[in-house]
Amino acid sequence: MKQARAGLLVAMALLAVPAVSTAKPKEPAAPAAGATDTSAAATDPKAGAADPKKGGAAQPVEIDADAPPPGEEPPAVATGDETPPDDGGGALEDICKLDPDACPKVNMAEAAKRPLKAQMYAVQQIYALRARRFEIQPFWALTLNDQFVSHPAPGIALNYYMTNVLAIGANFNWYQGLNSDSEFNAQTRRAVHVGVPLNEYQWSAAGNFTYVPMYGKFAGFGDFIFHWDAYVVGGIGALSSRPIVVFDPRYRNFSYKPKIAFNAGIGVRIFFNRWFAAIFEVRDYIYNEKLENIEDVDVHDEAWRQNESNWLGESKITNHVQAQAGISIFLPFTWEYRLPK
Amino acid sequence: MMRRWVVSGLLALGGLLAFESTAVAQEIQLTGPLAGAPAVRGLRWHRNKRFEVAPMVSFTLLNEFKHTILAGAKLNYNLTDWLAVGAWGAFGVAHINTGLTDEVEKVNKDRWKSWDSATADAETVNKTLVDRNATVLSIGKDFPSQTGTIQWVFAPQVTAVPFRGKLAIFQKVFVDTELYFFGGPAFVGLKERADFDPGKEQDRAKLVSTTCTAPVDNQMCVQQPKYETATRVAIAPTFGFGLSFFTGKWTGIGLEYRAMPFAWNNSGFDSRGGPPDDRGPDYKVDEKDRAWRFNQMISVSFNMFFPTAIKSSP
Numbered sequence: 001m002k003q004a005r006a007g008l009l010v011a012m013a014l015l016a017v018p019a020v021s022t023a024k025p026k027e028p029a030a031p032a033a034g035a036t037d038t039s040a041a042a043t044d045p046k047a048g049a050a051d052p053k054k055g056g057a058a059q060p061v062e063i064d065a066d067a068p069p070p071g072e073e074p075p076a077v078a079t080g081d082e083t084p085p086d087d088g089g090g091a092l093e094d095i096c097k098l099d100p101d102a103c104p105k106v107n108m109a110e111a112a113k114r115p116l117k118a119q120m121y122a123v124q125q126i127y128a129l130r131a132r133r134f135e136i137q138p139f140w141a142l143t144l145n146d147q148f149v150s151h152p153a154p155g156i157a158l159n160y161y162m163t164n165v166l167a168i169g170a171n172f173n174w175y176q177g178l179n180s181d182s183e184f185n186a187q188t189r190r191a192v193h194v195g196v197p198l199n200e201y202q203w204s205a206a207g208n209f210t211y212v213p214m215y216g217k218f219a220g221f222g223d224f225i226f227h228w229d230a231y232v233v234g235g236i237g238a239l240s241s242r243p244i245v246v247f248d249p250r251y252r253n254f255s256y257k258p259k260i261a262f263n264a265g266i267g268v269r270i271f272f273n274r275w276f277a278a279i280f281e282v283r284d285y286i287y288n289e290k291l292e293n294i295e296d297v298d299v300h301d302e303a304w305r306q307n308e309s310n311w312l313g314e315s316k317i318t319n320h321v322q323a324q325a326g327i328s329i330f331l332p333f334t335w336e337y338r339l340p341k
Numbered sequence: 342m343m344r345r346w347v348v349s350g351l352l353a354l355g356g357l358l359a360f361e362s363t364a365v366a367q368e369i370q371l372t373g374p375l376a377g378a379p380a381v382r383g384l385r386w387h388r389n390k391r392f393e394v395a396p397m398v399s400f401t402l403l404n405e406f407k408h409t410i411l412a413g414a415k416l417n418y419n420l421t422d423w424l425a426v427g428a429w430g431a432f433g434v435a436h437i438n439t440g441l442t443d444e445v446e447k448v449n450k451d452r453w454k455s456w457d458s459a460t461a462d463a464e465t466v467n468k469t470l471v472d473r474n475a476t477v478l479s480i481g482k483d484f485p486s487q488t489g490t491i492q493w494v495f496a497p498q499v500t501a502v503p504f505r506g507k508l509a510i511f512q513k514v515f516v517d518t519e520l521y522f523f524g525g526p527a528f529v530g531l532k533e534r535a536d537f538d539p540g541k542e543q544d545r546a547k548l549v550s551t552t553c554t555a556p557v558d559n560q561m562c563v564q565q566p567k568y569e570t571a572t573r574v575a576i577a578p579t580f581g582f583g584l585s586f587f588t589g590k591w592t593g594i595g596l597e598y599r600a601m602p603f604a605w606n607n608s609g610f611d612s613r614g615g616p617p618d619d620r621g622p623d624y625k626v627d628e629k630d631r632a633w634r635f636n637q638m639i640s641v642s643f644n645m646f647f648p649t650a651i652k653s654s655p
Contacts, residue, residue: 147403184405184632188441190622191479191610193472194448196441216518218506219380222423230508298468 126215127227128274129335130161137279139326141173144282145319149244150180151201155324159210167210170237173322175201176256181244189246197291197313198244201320202256204285206237206263227271234264239285239320243292243312251305252292261287269328277328282321289318381505384654385517387587387646388419388502395595397642399431403635406442406488406607410435415642417500422654425500436490446484453482453565456554463556470553474563477548478539478624479610481568489533489607491636492572496579496601498525508586517587527579527601534609535571538625568609568626577603577636591649595642604631 096103137157143150152175159169179200189195214230239261242254267281293313297305304310399411413431420426438446452472481487504520539545553562583597606612606626614629615621623629 145403147405187610187612188445188608191608191612192445192449192476194445196444214508214510215512216506216508218504218518218520219384221503222384222505223380225380225506228506 126164127217128271128277128330129164129337130167130212130330131164133161133335134331135159135161135167135169136329136331137171137326139279139281139324141283141322141324143320144323145321148182148185148196149198149200150182151175151320151322152178152180153201153322155326157208159208161210165212167212168208169210170205170207173201173204175203179244185246195246195294197294198246199241199289199291199318200244202240202242204237204239204261206235206261206285208233208235208263228268229271230266230268232264232266233281233283234262236260236262239287241287241289243290245292247292247294248297248305248311252311254292254311257290259287259289261285267324275330275333277330279324279326279328281324283324285320285322287318287320289316291316379654381654384422384505385587386422386652386654387517387519387585387593388425389422389652391419391646391648393417393419393425393427393644393646395642395644397429397431397595397597397640399599399638399640401491402637402639404439404607406439407485407490408437408439409433409491409638410437411491411494411638413494422505423502425502426498427500428495428497430493430495432493433491438485442485442488445480449480449484452476458555461556466557470557470560470562473565477563477565478537478626479608479612479622481566481609483567484609487534487568487570487609489531489605489609492530492532494527494529494579494601496525496527498523498579519585519587520582521585522580522582524578524580527577529575529577529601529603530572531575531605532570532572533606534626535569536625536627537568538627540625575603575605577601583640585644590651591646593644593646595640595644597640597642599638599640601636601638602633603636604633606630606632607634 135158137159139155139157141151141153141155143152153173155171155173157169157171159167161167181198181200185196185198210231210233212229212231215227216229217225217227219225237260238258240256240258242256245252245254263283263285265281265283267279267283269277269279271277290312291314293311295310295313300310393416395415395417397413397415399413401409401411410433411431412434413429415427415429417425417427452469456466456469500521500523502519502521506518508516508518510516537544537547539548547566549564549566550561551564552558553560579599579601581597581599583595585593585595587593606628609626610630611622611624611626612630613619613622613632614625614627615623619629
C-alpha cells in the first residue's frame with residue numbers, strides 16, 4: 001500500500017514535470033494584448049470597433065462574400081512594369097521582439113536559391129503532411145448491414161504515403177470468435193418455420209490505395225482549431241468465411257475458406273497533433289459468398305445428407321459494410337517543410 | 342495516521358500541480374501578436390438569427406422486414422450560430438420489402454396453396470399441416486401487409502453546432518462546413534399488427550377450420566386468416582449528428598444520421614410473452630411481442646437560410 005502511494009507520487013511528479021519544463025515564464029498579458037489590438041486595428045478596419053476586448057460593441061456586419069475586402073481595389077490588369085509592394089518587414093520584427101523563440105531563423109538568401117516548383121497550393125504548409133510517411137491504424141470494426149449476424153473485429157492497417165494525397169497500404173481484420181448470431185434469427189425460425197442462410201467470418205486482408213481529396217479545419221466551440229481530412233480507399237484481397245449450419249446440423253460442418261474480396265470505403269481523420277489522429281471509416285467488402293443449401297433435407301436419404309457436395313447451395317455477391325473507428329499514428333513524427341511559411 | 346494525511350495531501354497537491362501546469366502551458370501559447378484574439382475572425386454566421394428550412398429525404402437502415410423512405414422537412418430557428426431550436430417532420434412515402442420478407446412470403450404462399458388430392462402424398466401433406474398449425478398465429482395471408490411500418494414522425498429538437506470550419510476539396514474548391522448534434526423527443530406514427538388473442542371469442546372466430554380433403558380427409562384443416570393492422574403513436578428519444586456543407590450565402594447541403602430507439606413488433610409474429618422468462622411465444626400477439634430496435638436512418642437535405650443576407654463575426 002505504501003509502495004502504491006509512492007508510485008502515485010512519482011506519477012504525479014512525472015505528470016507535472018514535463019509541462020513545467022516546456023512552459024516558459026509567463027509574460028505580462030497587457031502589452032501583448034495591446035499589440036494584438038494595434039495589429040488587428042491596422043489590418044482590419046472593422047476590428048477596432050468590433051472587438052469587445054477593446055470596449056467596442058461587437059456589432060455584426062453584413063458582408064458580400066464575393067466582393068473584394070474593404071479598402072481593396074479590384075485587381076488591375078498587369079502591365080509588367082509595376083514594382084512589388086514593400087512590406088518593410090515590420091510585422092516580422094514585431095514578432096521577434098515579442099517572442100524571440102518564434103522569430104523565424106531562415107537564411108532568406110539561401111532559401112531563395114533552392115529549386116522552386118512553380119505551383120501554388122490552396123492550403124500552404126498543411127498542418128499534418130503525409131508525404132513519405134508511414135501510417136499505422138489500429139481500429140475496431142462493427143457491422144453496418146447484416147441484421148442476422150454481426151461481425152465485429154479488431155483490425156490494423158498500414159499505409160505509406162507516396163505523395164501527400166496518395167498512399168499504398170494493407171489492412172487486416174480478425175473476426176473469428178466474435179461473430180454473433182442475432183436472437184432475431186431463432187425467433188423467425190420458430191415463428192414461421194423459415195430459415196435464412198447465415199455466414200460467419202474468420203479474417204480478411206487486403207492491399208489498398210488511399211486517396212485524400214479533402215482537407216479542412218474546424219473551430220471547436222469557437223475556441224480551438226483542429227485539422228481533419230477525408231479519404232477514399234479501395235483495394236483487393238481475401239475474406240475467409242463459412243456458413244453457420246442452420247438447415248441440417250446433424251450432418252453438416254463447414255470449414256472456413258477464403259474468397260477474393262474487393263473493397264471500397266471512405267474515411268475521416270481528425271488530427272490531435274501532427275502525428276496522432278482519430279479515424280472513422282466506412283468500408284464495403286464485396287465478395288462472392290457461398291451459402292448453405294436450403295433444400296428441404298427431409299425429402300432426401302441419409303447418403304444425400306452426408307454427401308458434402310450437397311451442403312452448399314447458391315453463391316451470392318455479398319456486401320459486407322463495416323464501420324471502423326480507431327487511431328492513426330504517422331511515422332516519422334516530425335518533418336521539415338520544403339519552404340518557409 | 343498523520344503520515345497518511347501527509348501522503349494524501351501531497352497526492353492532492355500533485356494532482357493540482359499537474360492540472361495547473363497544463364493550464365499555464367496553454368496560456369504561454371497565447372502570448373504574442375495573437376494573444377486574446379478569437380480562434381476565427383470574420384467567421385461567416387450561416388446560422389445566427391436565421392431561419393432554416395430544409396426539405397429532407399430519409400432512408401432507414403438495418404431493417405429486418407421493411408425499408409422506409411421518409412420525405413419531410415426540418416425547420417429551425419437559430420438563436421445563435423451554435424444553437425437552434427426547431428422540429429423535423431416526415432411521412433413514410435415508400436415501404437420496401439427486405440429480402441427476408443420476400444422469402445417468408447414465398448414460403449408462406451407455398452405452404453398454404455391447396456394440394457392436388459389425386460396426386461398428393463399423405464406424408465408430405467401431413468408435414469405441411471404441421472407447419473401450418475405451428476405458424477398460423479404468427480403469419481397470415483399477405484405477410485408483407487402485416488409487417489410494421491413507420492407512417493410519420495414529428496420530432497421537436499434542439500441542435501448544437503460545436504464544430505465549424507472549412508473544407509478544401511482537391512485543393513481547389515472550398516466549402517464552409519459544420520458538424521452538429523441534435524436531440525429531442527420523437528412522436529412516431531406506427532402501423533403494426535393488431536393485437537390477436539385466440540382466447541377471445543372474436544379472435545378465435547377468425548381461425549376457421551374445415552375438413553381436409555384427401556389424402557388427409559380425416560383431419561381438420563385450419564384456414565389462413567388475413568390479420569389486421571392497427572396504428573399507434575410511439576414516443577421515443579431521437580438523436581444524431583450531421584454535416585452541413587454551405588454552398589452559398591443562404592443554401593447548403595446536409596447529410597445526417599438519426600436514431601430513434603423504441604420497441605415495436607415489426608414482424609407481427611408471436612415471439613415473446615411465454616416461458617421461459619417471457620422470451621418464448623405465448624400464443625397471442627400483443628404488446629409483449631414488441632422488441633427494442635435502434636431504428637436508424639440517414640438523411641440528405643437541401644438547406645435554405647432566411648433572411649438570405651449573411652453576417653459575419655467580428
